[in-house]
Amino acid sequence: MSSKEEKIRMLKKEFQETNTYNRPTYCQECGGVMVFKGVGEYQCEKCGFLAYDDYGKARNYLEKHTGATTAQVSEATGVSQRSIREMLKEARLEIAANSNFFLQCEICGANIRMGRYCPKCETAYHRNLEEQARVRNEKMAGFSTERRKAEEGSKRFKREEF
């Protein structure tokens, strides 16, 4: 292997490690530099070969298969479900209101359109944190009602931080 090839290989590796969407850097046909064209599309400046990053692949697939699920997109494009998830979180992928393109709630597995939890689990999750905070407060604080009333305002403020 020539030192030039070695260098390209190292550059590729370096780039992939800092690049979540697997942006194509070099043309797979001629080794030319891939130039960004927009919406996840890249074109070789030498031969005109087109390639897509994960975002471009997922987006192209979704344009043709409006009803696809995360798993189907992942299987068809080779983009990991995790990457698709990340893109949805960053709102880089737009989901049509009538599509069946869903993420799964990390707690109960219900279908959701963005984020990590369904609204039900999200609420339950926060209630649980609030309950824990309340129990801690009651253990620590004396049971003077006067005092608790006085703290009510600041407690409510703290709760909203969760």
Ligand SMILES: [Zn+2]
């Ligand atoms: Zn090329």
Ligand SMILES: [Zn+2]
């Ligand atoms: Zn859930």
